Amino acid sequence: MIALVQDPIAGQLNATERELLTAAIRSAPRQPKAALEVGTWLGGGSTAHILEALQSNGAGHLWGIEADRAIYEQMIRNLEKAVPLALHRFTPLFGFSQRVIPSWLAQQGSGFEIDFAFLDGGNNPMEQIIEFRLLDPRMPIGAVLMAHDAKLRKGKWLVPYLACLDHWTSEVHDISEEGLLRARKIAAHPSKKSLHRARRALLKMRCAPIEVAAAITPRLICLFVFNLLPRRFSRSLSDGRK
Numbered sequence: 001m002i003a004l005v006q007d008p009i010a011g012q013l014n015a016t017e018r019e020l021l022t023a024a025i026r027s028a029p030r031q032p033k034a035a036l037e038v039g040t041w042l043g044g045g046s047t048a049h050i051l052e053a054l055q056s057n058g059a060g061h062l063w064g065i066e067a068d069r070a071i072y073e074q075m076i077r078n079l080e081k082a083v084p085l086a087l088h089r090f091t092p093l094f095g096f097s098q099r100v101i102p103s104w105l106a107q108q109g110s111g112f113e114i115d116f117a118f119l120d121g122g123n124n125p126m127e128q129i130i131e132f133r134l135l136d137p138r139m140p141i142g143a144v145l146m147a148h149d150a151k152l153r154k155g156k157w158l159v160p161y162l163a164c165l166d167h168w169t170s171e172v173h174d175i176s177e178e179g180l181l182r183a184r185k186i187a188a189h190p191s192k193k194s195l196h197r198a199r200r201a202l203l204k205m206r207c208a209p210i211e212v213a214a215a216i217t218p219r220l221i222c223l224f225v226f227n228l229l230p231r232r233f234s235r236s237l238s239d240g241r242k
């Protein structure tokens with residue numbers, strides 16, 4: 001096991017969540033060769049800990065996607081200082097997951113498989129669905145998918161969507177206010193019935209009056225209203241915290 005060599009760098013996830021993340025890599029029945037993360041933030045949370053676990057396995061590579069330019073550059077500087085011994089296992093990717101994942105997969109070639117994925121990007125619940133749909137066909141049986149904020153707005157559609165699909169088993173670890181989803185792929189494809197059930201459940205969630213209102217209200221009006229609210233309240237509203 002390698003240790004973070006500097007003062008801890010900024011990162012999210014509590015200690016138990018970090019432990020579950022690294023345990024999923026260290027004790028995986030098939031050691032992950034390729035891992036993907038969406039939303040590295042400053043690197044000291046999921047990214048450094050996934051890298052630490054890959055390094056202790058002595059195998060595997062992590063690609064980490066981050067959409068904010070300033071955060072992306074700081075994350076690279078942070079990881080250079082904090083996990084220098086594991087840095088050869090890391091490739092940062094700049095941009096929004098919805099665009100980065102398709103071009104990244106195209107570069108990897110047709111036989112490429114993703115053994116481990118961790119989703120922790122934006123708060124729009126459709127993003128985790130899009131990311132999952134892009135990654136699922138490239139994940140083999142036994143692959144592990146984890147996602148943060150499973151109890152909040154970010155994960156509020158992926159959790160029930162995945163629960164409907166019979167080619168994955170999934171559970172939400174209720175170990176934080178945010179919640180951590182852990183899922184394992186158990187078959188190559190879903191049955192038609194379960195896929196139909198998942199699509200129907202997603203449509204129902206997308207058609208909820210609050211979601212329709214959010215989708216059709218012009219962005220500027222939403223921003224204006226949010227700016228009128230106290231900062232703490234507007235933040236917890238956008239995260240979906242109670």
Ligand SMILES: C[S@@+](CC[C@H](N)C(=O)[O-])C[C@H]1O[C@@H](n2cnc3c(N)ncnc32)[C@H](O)[C@@H]1O
Nearest residue numbers: 011012039041045046067068096097120121122
């Ligand atoms: C909650 S933070 C991630 C925390 C990080 N995983 C950790 O453990 O410290 C979410 C990050 O995702 C980034 N982000 C938001 N939407 C994204 C997207 N569609 N693709 C890639 N990154 C995204 C944000 O800029 C932010 O840095």
